[in-house]
Amino acid sequence: MTTVHFTDAAGATTTINANAGDSVMETAVRNGVTAIVAECGGSLSCATCHVFVAEADLPSLEPMGEMEDEMLYGTAEDRADNSRLSCQIRLAEGQELHVTTPETQV
Amino acid sequence: METLIVPSLAGAEAPTAGTATGLLIIGASQSGVQLAISLRALGYTEHITLLGDEDHRPYQRPALSKEFLQDKVGSESLIFRTNEYWIEHHITLVKGERIASLDSNPDGSGFAHGTSGTDYPYTRLALTVGARPRLLEAPGAGLDGVVYLRNADDALRLKELAPTTTDVVVVGGGFIGLEAASSLASMGKRVTVLEYGPRLVGRAVGEETSEYFLTEHRKRGLDIRIGARIEEIIDDGHGALCGVKLEDGDVLKAQIVLVGIGVIPNTELGEALGLEVNNGILVDSGAVASDGTTIVVGDVANMPNPVPGAPTGERIRLESVNNAIEHAKVAAYSLMGRSEEYAGIPWFWSNQADMKLQIAGLSTGFDSTVLRRDPERGKFTVLYYRSGRIIAADAVNAPLDFMAVKQALAAGRSIDSVAAADPATMLKTLIA
């Protein structure tokens, strides 16, 4: 099963069974995880889908591109070393991912 | 018509469409969806019916001319929320139903009459009916291969025609025309873009940005004709579209003519209600129309300019996802009886081939510009100034510039125009 655990800034965790091939952002938004805003719907234009990925899960992700890297400097909550834009993370079959959402996206 | 029946919040009876009262939102797209979602997030307890005439689950439009057209994302990716979400949040979703007329009472309640024959009673009404494409007026414009691109059905039709098409003429060099033209070119089609006006995207960007896109698109193989006039769209004598004849005598081969010449706000229901209409339905800063009760949001709304510091009384109608979302949030507060003025920095994006344009602010009324170019990395930014203060930016492949300007505007600050001319200087460091 493909699963994403979303932990919000207050520490509450929502676990969602995802479809392989979907992005982490899509998984969140369609299921009503409101801490991901995703104004641009995954077009890599808004930086409102910011997440912090659990250190242990980082090696399982494809490295980010230059555009994502630059966009991360414009997030509402400052980026950290484990910051990613969740619309750029595609889930593989069976992948389990833990992410923390920032306090604010806008 | 298809209805997703959900339990009522009050718990007693499950209202089916046509019996539920409460808020009726007509138009189930970006604005209507956001309004329903924001209301529930704020704790709105009335029943909500979200009704739209399209036969699809509510979906996002931007990819229709971009990733979806190019088959880079599937239809599932465009869907706003799962069916479970609507059920859990007690929002009755009605698809494929068009509201033909309204009977309203002075207190804002009434009945909406659907073309299926169902009547929808409401205690409060929201119009999020958006806009429709302006139709091309030219001989032959009614031919089968002449298509528009506003909704999913349009995109599906275009995708159905694409495999047997080698040549496309795009009418209109605005955002949708250029996005679709780039997408179709990447799918191997020969594409010609006809722009009637003196430059590309004339309504939304300044001359430098128009010039930039003209040069870059031509480099990438688009045939762009500025100032082009269509004489007629021609068929092969058997009713099949085969080309476009221009006034200068040129004949362009085409199996598809894609028209993107702007939209017209769907004001008819508002007019029938007696609401004030002028390039959209007029609303106050809380998204309330002239009758003092009807909520109007998004592409169809003509509202006070939300940019901080904009001249008082100035009105504007915006067509963007960002506006639909922010405007809907303000409307949700109004429905909760709280007044939150709509104030924000409008922003927009457009992806064309490998060029990602991001626009922050509104450039109308600028008196000078500053250019930042980094051709090696494909970056290009125009900063717009009015009386020495920054008011907007068009940034291509330059998200740092875009975000710096957005931040400066949101904070009511400016960016020194002299220092900003050096593309090596980070704009963020110049916000003051």
Ligand SMILES: Cc1cc2nc3c(=O)[nH]c(=O)nc-3n(C[C@H](O)[C@H](O)[C@H](O)COP(=O)(O)OP(=O)(O)OC[C@H]3O[C@@H](n4cnc5c(N)ncnc54)[C@H](O)[C@@H]3O)c2cc1C
């Ligand atoms: C191809 C395309 C690409 C775009 N790309 C971008 C982009 O990159 N960035 C950006 O910011 N914006 C983009 N936009 C603009 C953005 O999608 C719109 O601003 C946004 O959809 C407006 O939302 P809305 O809900 O106000 O109106 P609409 O999306 O027009 O929705 C109105 C809905 O109401 C329905 N309706 C109308 N009348 C009735 C009736 N009488 N009864 C029932 N239903 C009715 C309509 O069918 C429609 O479903 C794009 C638009 C298109 C078409």
Ligand code: FES
């Ligand atoms: S959803 Fe907009 S950048 Fe990820």
